[in-house]
Amino acid sequence: MTVDPVPIARYAALLAHPTRTAICLALIDGRAWTSGELARHVGVAPSTASEHLTSLVSAGVLSEVRQGRHRYVRLAPEAGQLIENLASTAGVVMSAPTSLRSGRVATDLLFARTCYDHIAGRLGVALLDALVAHGLLLLSVGASLTSDGEVWLKSVAPGTDLSVGRRPVVRPCLDWTERRPHLGGLAGSLLRTAFVDRGWVLQRPRERGLTVSSAGEHGLAELLDIDVQSLRAGAVSTL
């Protein structure tokens, strides 16, 4: 007995069930998905998806990060490679756009999407960077608005009372496609609402993806020097 077949078989078994395979295929775009999203995507009960994720994570096929009540999972790079290898050996044509970090839906989401009630993706990261660049936000341990920032926010989102509630005004929320924080907390929520109200940011029901109108492009450029065009083209903010 030269090589023990058991661990190999055990690993293969993880990819040997349509549901888990579908989960991995969804994750091959390189993004982090939540447990619930995956459950809906592959059409099983949340409990079932959760069980699958647990086994995939404990075997190292997926890596997980828990944030609040969400469980984000990502495909481990080696596992992604193996799956593409497996698919091609199995004679399945994986269309190019399905590969890592591409595909229409995927790129849309990479550009801008909702995270809880605020904006994530490259746009969300750019937003936070712009606030810092303009001296409106201070990023050290945690984050906080400067006094300029408070004034600015009230002008952008009129009728805001920052003293109410226990929700932190700003919260750096780790962005799982950019691996950098974007703007969360109350300020993030207010900004999203303000942008949607102005018709700058468009949000379709039951979808995570956000789009920016041409009015939004102008507005964001004027307000915070954000170049939406280049963000959309894939540029990341360089702060």
Add this chain to the structure above:
Amino acid sequence: MTVDPVPIARYAALLAHPTRTAICLALIDGRAWTSGELARHVGVAPSTASEHLTSLVSAGVLSEVRQGRHRYVRLAPEAGQLIENLASTAGVVMSAPTSLRSGRVATDLLFARTCYDHIAGRLGVALLDALVAHGLLLLSVGASLTSDGEVWLKSVAPGTDLSVGRRPVVRPCLDWTERRPHLGGLAGSLLRTAFVDRGWVLQRPRERGLTVSSAGEHGLAELLDIDVQSLRAGAVSTL
């Protein structure tokens, strides 16, 4: 739904069971094994092994050739690659000698082994080539001994009656490690017996592998100009 997970899962499932994995690992040495050998090797009933082989073959993981009452299977090259990939991803160290066409046992068998009751492997192929080179054997459609060959055979294996029985005197038997015919049939059997009797070829019970003594090296060189040393080193006859 961009990619159908089902065929991928189905393929992975083939490698997802310890028994089938063990079969594939055995086959990774690049040689063709019979169904029964694999059954014994992995420790299951012949019927079980047969079933596994059927599914592996029909999925293209293995290729099969039936010869007489034997079913030879080989690992498809892409499948071998995938398995090595899978093993390394699963964190299993596949020691170098386990890889394609190497390892001690494997190379021994590549050099010389029994096939039915005659000699296969590089030595078997060299034997057939030498007979042809010396004008003792005619290889066209099928094969037949020349009259010189008959005389020679009787001198090497005294007491031989070639007219008895329905067994073909010579039969080119496809060698599944060399992909070229070696000497089968009655002549092959007689030569093996003669060589074993003379102590040229050594055969341990319950093993397929054959070894050649130093007496055998001299004898084969003198009798048929066969260079056992270089065969053992991996050279193949070039006829």
Add this chain to the structure above:
DNA sequence: ACGACGATTCGGTGCTCACCGAACTATGGC
């Protein structure tokens, strides 16, 4: 023709596991 042997087919058995729903925990925002 016959016996030996390798391989296959077929029933039956038992284990594993994917799945769901229901109950529960934890988090977020009011």
Add this chain to the structure above:
DNA sequence: GCCATAGTTCGGTGAGCACCGAATCGTCGT
């Protein structure tokens, strides 16, 4: 404090399948 939402745990159910032994088939060599 409250409710809503995301996720998890757990028991039970059902399907799939790896396995074996017995019977059968085909080939080989006498």
